[in-house]
Amino acid sequence: MKTKVLTAVAILTVIAVIATRHWRRPAEPMRSGNAATHPYAPDFSIHDLSGQTLQLSRYGGKVVLLNFWATWCAPCRIEIPRLVDLQNKYGREGLQIVGISLDDDPRPVHAFDQQLRMNYPVAIGDAKLAEQYGGVLGLPVSFLIGRDGRIYAKHVGEADISLIEREIKSLL
Amino acid sequence: MNQSSMGTLFCHAMFKEIPIYALAVFIVLASPQAFTQTSSSKSQARAVESASAAPQLMQPAELAEIVRSTKRGRPLIFNVGYRILYLQAHIPYSEYIGPASEPEGIQRLRQRIQGLPHTQSIVVYCGCCPWGKCPNIPPAYKELRNLGFSNVRLLYIADNFGKDWVDKGYPVAKGE
Numbered sequence: 001m002k003t004k005v006l007t008a009v010a011i012l013t014v015i016a017v018i019a020t021r022h023w024r025r026p027a028e029p030m031r032s033g034n035a036a037t038h039p040y041a042p043d044f045s046i047h048d049l050s051g052q053t054l055q056l057s058r059y060g061g062k063v064v065l066l067n068f069w070a071t072w073c074a075p076c077r078i079e080i081p082r083l084v085d086l087q088n089k090y091g092r093e094g095l096q097i098v099g100i101s102l103d104d105d106p107r108p109v110h111a112f113d114q115q116l117r118m119n120y121p122v123a124i125g126d127a128k129l130a131e132q133y134g135g136v137l138g139l140p141v142s143f144l145i146g147r148d149g150r151i152y153a154k155h156v157g158e159a160d161i162s163l164i165e166r167e168i169k170s171l172l
Numbered sequence: 173m174n175q176s177s178m179g180t181l182f183c184h185a186m187f188k189e190i191p192i193y194a195l196a197v198f199i200v201l202a203s204p205q206a207f208t209q210t211s212s213s214k215s216q217a218r219a220v221e222s223a224s225a226a227p228q229l230m231q232p233a234e235l236a237e238i239v240r241s242t243k244r245g246r247p248l249i250f251n252v253g254y255r256i257l258y259l260q261a262h263i264p265y266s267e268y269i270g271p272a273s274e275p276e277g278i279q280r281l282r283q284r285i286q287g288l289p290h291t292q293s294i295v296v297y298c299g300c301c302p303w304g305k306c307p308n309i310p311p312a313y314k315e316l317r318n319l320g321f322s323n324v325r326l327l328y329i330a331d332n333f334g335k336d337w338v339d340k341g342y343p344v345a346k347g348e
Contacts, residue, residue, distance in 0.1 A: 072254065072273065074305045102256045104271075127259040135260050138332025139300070157302075157331065 038150035041066065041143060042132040048123040049106075049113055054098065057149070062096040063171045064145040065164070066133075068125065070101055071108040073139040075158035080116055082161045086168065087120050093172045094147070100125040102136065146171045227313055229328040230295060236342035239264055245293075247325070250284070252277060252312040253298035253333075261338050263297065264345040272298075272312035281315055290320045297326070299333025 041064070045055040056064070067083060069076035080099075087097045097120040101109045106124050113122050130136035133143065144153040144167050153167050238246060249266035251258050258268050269284060270277035285292075294316065298308040309326055316324045329336045338344055 070254070070300075072271070072307055073301060074307075075301070102254070104255045125256070127256050130256065130260055135334060135338070137257055137261055137299070137334025137338060156335075 038146070038152055040149050041145045041151050044129055044132065046123045046125065046129065048121045049110055052121075054121050054123045056098070056145075059096045059098070060149055061147050062094045063090075063147055063168055065095065065097045065168065066100065066143040066145060067097060068100050068102060068130065068133070068136045068139060068141040070103045070139050071112045072103070076140045077112075079140055079158055079161070080118065084116065084119055086161070086165060090168055090172060091119075095168055095172065096120065099123070100129065102130065102139065144168065144171065228325045230325040231328055232337050232340065232342060235263070235295060235297075235327055236337075236340075239343050247293035247295045248288075249295045249297065250281070250312070251298070252281065252296055252308045253300045253306075257300060257333065259347060261333065261344045261346055263337070264343050266297070266345075268348075269312075271308050272315065273307035277308070278311060278315055281312060282319070285316070285319065285321065288321075291323050292321065293323045293325075294321060295325050295327055297329060297333075299327075299329040299337065302331050303329060 041056060043055065043057045045053060048054040056066070065083070065086070067079075069080065071077070083097050083099075087095060089095075099118060099120060099122040101122060101124050103109050103124065109122065109124060112118075133141075138156060140155075140158065142155045142159055142164070143151050144155075144164070146152050152171060153164075155164065235249075239249075246265060249263055250269045251262055251266045252269050252272040254271055255268065262268070267284065269281050272278055272281060285294075296309065296312050296316070298306050298312075300306060300308065303309075306329075313324060313326060
C-alpha cells in the first residue's frame with residue numbers, strides 16, 4: 001500500500017517538475033476592450049547613444065516596444081537579435097522599438113549596439129526612469145505601448161517573442 | 173472480464189513496472205533544491221563550490237526576518253550587483269559593493285573586508301538575474317573564500333530581486 005502511494009506521489013512529482021520546467025512565465029495579459037483601463041506610458045526625454053534627444057512622446061501614433069535591458073543580462077542578449085528582427089519586419093507598418101539600457105557604464109552598451117547592429121534607438125536609463133515604470137528590478141522588461149500612448153502589455157524576463165509579435169500585430 | 177477487474181489488473185501492471193524507477197525519480201527530484209534550482213543554476217552552484225567549500229544558501233524569508241529583527245549580531249550584507257538596481261530597491265543595512273563580475277567590484281570587496289575577522293558573518297546577494305545566470309555571485313563568493321572568510325552565505329534569489337524580495341513584501345530601502 002505504501003509503495004503504491006509513494007509511486008503515485010513520484011509520478012505526480014515527475015509531471016509537476018516537467019510542467020514547471022517548461023512553464024514560461026506568463027506576461028501580463030494584453031487586455032482588449034476599454035482603452036481607458038490601460039495607463040498612459042510615462043513620457044521621458046533622454047539622450048540616445050548618438051547624443052540625439054530621445055523623447056517617448058515623439059513616437060505618438062506608433063506602436064512602441066519599450067525594452068529595458070543591460071549588457072550583463074544574459075536573457076537580454078538572447079532577446080535583442082529577435083527584437084532587431086521585429087523592427088525590420090514591422091518598422092514600416094508603424095512599430096518602433098526603443099531600448100533603454102540600465103548598464104552602469106555606457107562603454108559596453110556602445111560596443112553591444114555596434115556588434116548587434118541594433119536598428120532602433122538605444123539610450124542609457126537611470127533609476128528615476130526605471131521607477132517611472134514601476135521599478136525595473138530584473139531584466140529584461142518590455143512594455144508594449146499602443147498608438148494612443150497607453151501600455152497594453154508588460155513582459156518581465158525573457159519574453160515569448162511569438163507572443164509579443166502577435167500583440168504587436170494586433171496593435172498595428 | 174468486468175471493468176473493475178480490468179482496472180485492478182491495469183493498476184497492478186502499472187505498479188509492478190513503475191515503482192522502482194518512480195521512487196528513484198522521486199528521491200532525486202523531491203529535494204527542495206530541485207524545485208527551486210534549474211540545471212543551469214546547479215552548474216552555477218558547482219562553479220561557486222569550486223572555491224573549495226559548498227556554498228551556504230540563505231532563503232529570502234530567513235534574511236528578511238533577520239533584517240526586521242532588532243537583535244544585535246546582524247550579518248554584514250553585501251550587494252554585489254548593479255547600481256541602478258540597488259538604487260531602486262535594496263535590502264536595508266546592505267552595503268553596495270558593486271558588480272563582482274568586474275575587477276573594480278572585486279577591488280571594492282577586498283577593500284571592504286580588510287581588517288574584518290575571518291569569522292565575520294557575511295551575506296552576499298545580487299538579484300540581477302535568475303540564479304543560474306548571475307555573473308556576480310560566484311566571483312564574490314570565490315574571492316571571500318579565497319581570502320579566508322568561512323562564514324559566508326549567499327542569498328538565494330531564484331529569478332530577480334523584484335520578484336523574490338520586493339514583491340514578497342520583505343523590507344526594502346531605496347537610494348544610496
